[in-house]
Amino acid sequence: MEVLLNGTLILSREGYITDYDEHSLSAEHLKCFRIGKNVVSVHCHQTGGGQFIDVGLTYQAKAER
Numbered sequence: 783m784e785v786l787l788n789g790t791l792i793l794s795r796e797g798y799i800t801d802y803d804e805h806s807l808s809a810e811h812l813k814c815f816r817i818g819k820n821v822v823s824v825h826c827h828q829t830g831g832g833q834f835i836d837v838g839l840t841y842q843a844k845a846e847r
Contacts, residue, residue, distance in 0.1 A: 783826040783835055787814045798831040 785793040792811045826835040 783824065783828075785837060786821075786823040786825075787811065788816060788821055789823075790814045798828060802836075 783793075783795055784791060790811070792807060792814065793805055822837070822839065824835060824837050828835075
């Protein structure tokens with residue numbers, strides 16, 4: 783599967799899993815976000831094992847210092 787943010791590949795994985803898995807974005811990938819609307823694209827081609835994909839984004843603000 784591949785996840786793209788505004789046309790930039792931000793995550794790529796092979797195989798399948800049966801539970802949710804969290805991934806943090808690198809500083810370089812965080813720069814792909816735009817003010818206003820953003821486009822998230824997901825491509826999945828699975829011929830064995832799990833046959834669906836569920837994708838979500840979560841934002842967690844840094845604590846005030």
